[in-house]
Amino acid sequence: xxxxxxxxQVVSEVEQQEYIINMGPQHPSTHGVLRFLLSLKGEVVQxxxxxxxxIHRGIEKMTEKITYPQIxxxxxxxxxxxxxxxxxxxSLCVENALQIEVPExxxxxRTIMAELSRLASHQLWWAAFGMDLGALTTFFYGLxxxxxxxxxxxxxxxxxxxxxxxxxxxxMNDIHPDFQKKVKEFIKNFRKVLPExxxxxxxNVIFHERTKGIGLLSKxxxxxxxxxxPSGRGSGFSCDLRKSHPYSAYDKVDFKEILYTEGDTFxxxxxxxxxxxxxxNIIEQLIDNIPEGDYALKMKAIIKLPExxxxxxxxxxxxxxxxxxISDGNKNPYRVKFRSPNxxxxxxxxxxxxxxxxxxxxxxxxxxxxxxxxxxK
Amino acid sequence: MNNEELKQKIxxxxxxxxxxxxxxxxxxxxxxxxxxxxxxxRNDKDLSFDYMFNITGVxxxxxxxxxxxxxxxxxxxxxxxxxxxxxxxxxxxxxxxDIWKTAEFQEREIYDLLGIKFINHxxxxxxxxxxxxxxxxxxxxxxxxxxxxxx
Numbered sequence: 001x002x003x004x005x006x007x008x009q010v011v012s013e014v015e016q017q018e019y020i021i022n023m024g025p026q027h028p029s030t031h032g033v034l035r036f037l038l039s040l041k042g043e044v045v046q047x048x049x050x051x052x053x054x055i056h057r058g059i060e061k062m063t064e065k066i067t068y069p070q071i072x073x074x075x076x077x078x079x080x081x082x083x084x085x086x087x088x089x090x091s092l093c094v095e096n097a098l099q100i101e102v103p104e105x106x107x108x109x110r111t112i113m114a115e116l117s118r119l120a121s122h123q124l125w126w127a128a129f130g131m132d133l134g135a136l137t138t139f140f141y142g143l144x145x146x147x148x149x150x151x152x153x154x155x156x157x158x159x160x161x162x163x164x165x166x167x168x169x170x171x172m173n174d175i176h177p178d179f180q181k182k183v184k185e186f187i188k189n190f191r192k193v194l195p196e197x198x199x200x201x202x203x204n205v206i207f208h209e210r211t212k213g214i215g216l217l218s219k220x221x222x223x224x225x226x227x228x229x230p231s232g233r234g235s236g237f238s239c240d241l242r243k244s245h246p247y248s249a250y251d252k253v254d255f256k257e258i259l260y261t262e263g264d265t266f267x268x269x270x271x272x273x274x275x276x277x278x279x280x281n282i283i284e285q286l287i288d289n290i291p292e293g294d295y296a297l298k299m300k301a302i303i304k305l306p307e308x309x310x311x312x313x314x315x316x317x318x319x320x321x322x323x324x325x326i327s328d329g330n331k332n333p334y335r336v337k338f339r340s341p342n343x344x345x346x347x348x349x350x351x352x353x354x355x356x357x358x359x360x361x362x363x364x365x366x367x368x369x370x371x372x373x374x375x376x377k
Numbered sequence: 378m379n380n381e382e383l384k385q386k387i388x389x390x391x392x393x394x395x396x397x398x399x400x401x402x403x404x405x406x407x408x409x410x411x412x413x414x415x416x417x418x419r420n421d422k423d424l425s426f427d428y429m430f431n432i433t434g435v436x437x438x439x440x441x442x443x444x445x446x447x448x449x450x451x452x453x454x455x456x457x458x459x460x461x462x463x464x465x466x467x468x469x470x471x472x473x474x475d476i477w478k479t480a481e482f483q484e485r486e487i488y489d490l491l492g493i494k495f496i497n498h499x500x501x502x503x504x505x506x507x508x509x510x511x512x513x514x515x516x517x518x519x520x521x522x523x524x525x526x527x528x
Contacts, residue, residue: 053505058524060490061514096400223428223450226479237450244453309457311400311446313430324433324444335515337433347482376505 015042025054029132029362032372036349036361043357048350056376063336068094068303069167071336075323076162078338079374081121082316084113087166089323092247093312094168097305097327104249105293106170108286111249112183113153113165114314115279119190120149121317122272122279125369129269130201132366133210138201145193148186152179168303170296183287187280194276202273211266215352215364218263225351226344229319230275231368234268236261241315253285265360268367302331318342318369342368342375378423378454386424387456390417401446405459412471415458418447419476425449426456429477434487436517437461441468441493447477462493472498490515 005013024035033054039046059074066074068090075086088110095102127142150160155176157163165172201207217227222235232239240257242250258274260267305327313322319341326335345368353361378386380402387404388394391414395405406414418426431446442461448454462468472495474481484495485504492513495501503510512519 053503056505058514061525221478224478226428226430226477228430239450309399309403309444311431311457320430322431322446324431324446326433326435335433335435337431339431343482343486344479347479 017041018046023358023361025051029366030372031128031366031370034346034370034372034375036365038358038361040358043359045353045356045358045361048353048361050346050349052346052372052376054376055373057373059377060336060338063333065332067331068305068333071333072167073162073164075338076164077373078340078377079316079318079321079342079371080161081124081371082117082318082321083161083163084110084117084165085314085316086321087164088114088248089312089314089316089321091166091168092314093310093323093325094303094305096312097308097310097325098168098303100169100297102170102297103293103295104291105295107249108290109171109175109295110166111253112283112286112290113163114248115282116149116152116183118317119276119279120146121369122276123149125272126197126201129366129369132362133207135201135204135207138197141193141197141200145190148182148189152182152186155179155182167296169299170294172296174295175290180287180290183283187284190276191280194273198273202269208266210360210363211269211367212264214265214356214360215367216263217348217352219261221348221351222263225348227319227348228344229315229317229341229369230258230271231268231345232319233258234260234271234367235263239320241313241320245313247312247314249286250282253282255282265363265367272369304329304331305333313339316341318371318374319345338377340374340377342370342372346370346375378452383424383454383456386421387418390414390421399457401455401457403457403459405461408460408462408470411458411460412473415445415473415476418456418458424454425451427451427477429473429479432480432483432487434491434493434515436491436515438517440465441491441516443470443487443493445473468493469496470494471496474498489513492516 019040021038024030025033035051037049063071071090072087075090076083078086123142123146127139130138154160156179157165217235219236222232222237228239243257255278258271307329310325322339324337325333328334352364383402384396397403418424426447426449428450429447433444435442440461445458460470462470487493488501489503489505
């Protein structure tokens with residue numbers, strides 16, 4: 001066998017060469033159509049270059065042709081797992097511009113709905129994150145429990161995913177008579193199930209090996225890159241807008257801002273696990289105290305905002321969602337900008353993944369909990 | 378710091394700024410002074426604007442401009458910086474992605490959709506649209522007979 005190199009030499013040569021590899025756009029662990037251009041030496045990631053825009057729909061351009069109540073339906077299609085929070089951001093922005101105050105009942109229901117969708121979003125993230133790392137059972141557990149919340153949404157809003165429930169001036173319709181009973185049932189059930197989640201994954205040695213010390217993001221980098229939400233709080237960046245700039249009924253409830261300082265994948269995991277508990281605490285404080293009253297204000301048929309600029313920040317399940325409306329006094333906005341949390345979170349992936357293995361990149365992007373339609377707009 | 382104190386502090390740092398009291402304190406700055414001001418706002422230990430939470434590119438009709446929303450994680454005061462590029466055809470503003478890293482992607486988005494060039498940006502390419510896309514969709518005079526239906 002002349003001319004055949006010994007295996008050790010082949011391996012060492014392969015590890016010296018630089019490979020450029022496309023991960024995606026159709027790849028199960030990018031959770032949508034996102035392409036990472038990777039440079040690899042052996043298994044080690046040299047750099048990551050995200051390529052996005054595969055589902056760019058031009059939502060910001062579309063908003064310039066439609067009215068304010070119609071924008072609500074487009075914001076559902078940004079981050080579809082935090083549709084309630086996105087609706088709420090636009091509604092609050094329009095309400096602040098018109099200087100109207102919605103009834104207390106609306107504030108309470110908005111907060112409960114936002115926390116329910118945060119729970120549903122974190123459940124789906126937990127399900128998919130486990131599956132990214134090879135634990136298939138988590139997917140069934142997570143989706144099974146998320147179904148309860150989607151049923152509650154369907155009963156009240158008529159839709160499971162793109163609810164369009166909040167609108168300028170209040171809510172589309174009142175809550176279903178069974179709403180409170182079902183939410184309490186769900187929480188009672190989920191409090192029993194959450195320890196199972198922890199038994200299955202949180203204490204698992206293999207899971208620790210795959211996540212601890214992987215994908216480090218310092219606090220300075222998190223602030224500079226604008227990594228917000230649970231991903232930012234895993235690096236000790238105190239960015240919870242529910243605490244720092246309370247809106248709706250968040251100033252009436254008592255809850256903790258979850259902060260971890262390690263900045264690795266496991267810290268981001270733990271923030272979300274603890275946030276699920278906090279979300280349940282918030283809902284429990286509000287669910288029995290929903291005040292009586294109207295579910296919406298009577299708004300004019302055509303809403304025109306006074307000329308000027310308006311900005312609203314809310315905490316979505318993935319971080320800070322912002323709406324910037326520039327109005328010229330017409331029934332259509334002059335310019336609308338959506339600040340999507342995923343877009344800023346994605347920008348940090350290069351500095352997080354460098355020097356780690358390609359399999360760790362899957363864990364890192366999973367821990368950022370990317371939703372692609374949100375960053376592509 | 379409240380808006381009045383911010384106004385005094387910032388006008389001591391840089392001259393010829395236009396202040397407006399809106400939802401947030403809005404400061405309009407000339408493009409050639411913008412980078413210097415941004416650096417001072419970031420590094421001043423009493424201001425320490427370390428977190429940029431939004432950048433909006435706007436087509437004002439005659440000119441193109443960018444609004445930067447910055448805040449301090451330590452003091453949590455917020456200001457909006459407004460820069461209008463000198464000309465519409467060759468709109469240029471200096472990049473701030475070496476000060477706030479989040480600006481790198483956001484500026485690429487604005488370049489892609491509005492056609493504002495950011496001087497000294499390390500990797501100024503289109504981010505959502507294809508490289509050979511003609512025109513900048515978020516400009517008000519953008520025409521697309523196929524995808525935009527006028528009613």
